[in-house]
Amino acid sequence: MNSEPEYIDVHAHVNFEDFDTDREELILNTLNQNTWMINVGTNLETSRQVLDLAKKYKYGVYAIVGLHPTEVGTERFDEEEFEKLVADPKVVAIGECGIDVFRIEDQVEKERLLKIQEEDFKKQIDIAVKYDKPIMIHARESYGEILRILDDSLRVHGVKLRGNAHFFVGTIEEAKAFLDRGFTVSFTGVITFAKQYEELVKYVPLDMILSETDCPFVAPVPYRGQRNQPLYVREVVSRIAVLKGLDEEVVKKALISNAKRQFSL
Ligand SMILES: [Zn+2]
Secondary structure, eight states: OSSOOEEEEEEEOOTTTGGGGTTTHHHHHHHHTTTEEEEEOSSHHHHHHHHHHHHTSSSSEEEEEEGGGGGGGTTTOHHHHHHHHSSSSTTEEEEEEEEEEEEEOOOTTTHHHHHHHHHHHEEEEEEHHHHHHEEEEEEEOOOOOOOHHHHHHHHHHHHHHGGGEOOOOOOOHHHHHHHTTTOOOEOOOGGGGGGHHHHHHHHHHHHHHHHEOTSSSSSOTTTSHHHHHHHHHHHHHHHHHHHTOOHHHHHHHHHHHHHHHHOOO
16 A cells, blocks of 8 residues: 555445445455545435444545435434534545435425525535535536525635535536636546547646546446446546546646645545
8 A cells, every 4th residue: 555646536435335245355455556535425324334434444545424415305414413423534525415406306396305405505515614624516407506505605604615516517617617616626437438528628627627436336438337436536537638638647646636635635
């Protein structure tokens, strides 16, 4: 293991059951190949899991705790319980939090659920600011909504509110809006096979990009259809280098330094 990684996957879910049979082995193998990971909670239970996992390793495995917007139908953000986790130094951000319009199937419930999503998103923003940690934003068909909420909060909190827009698949204009507010964006394996993001990747300045897998979902080329894992983040990094026409070593170094800056690693 090396204390200076070559790659960092800033958004993984190695706590999910897809990894039940080989989790420890997979993490050790990942660390041995100089790749770090940040596992992201989606509710209180999975947030506890990712923190427990992070605590097992001296370095290289970190946690983000929070409530995913699609969970608000069954669980509300419990400030008291989450605050017990947030203070831990292995917790490097709050999330994944945000707004998800796409996955609300019940049109009758839509308005009510969106209102709750917004309330719980704001609560998580407040906790992040209180503990001086960034937020990991989940957005689905909701960049406009999220930017509106961020602007409300930025007026109150100023630059103390910071974070990253995860799995970024917005337009160049939407990317610019996040960048203008000081937020980074992270790309997944989607950029290795979906041509429509080429201009977007070229547009975002190298010092504002983070790399992620969102594993076990969306494996990059050449692993399409397989279980994704943090090691595959190198395919994302290599694609960013190709699209930007930059030396891969330069991109690797920049993305490490960006992740370290964003999450105070
Ligand atoms: Zn995720």
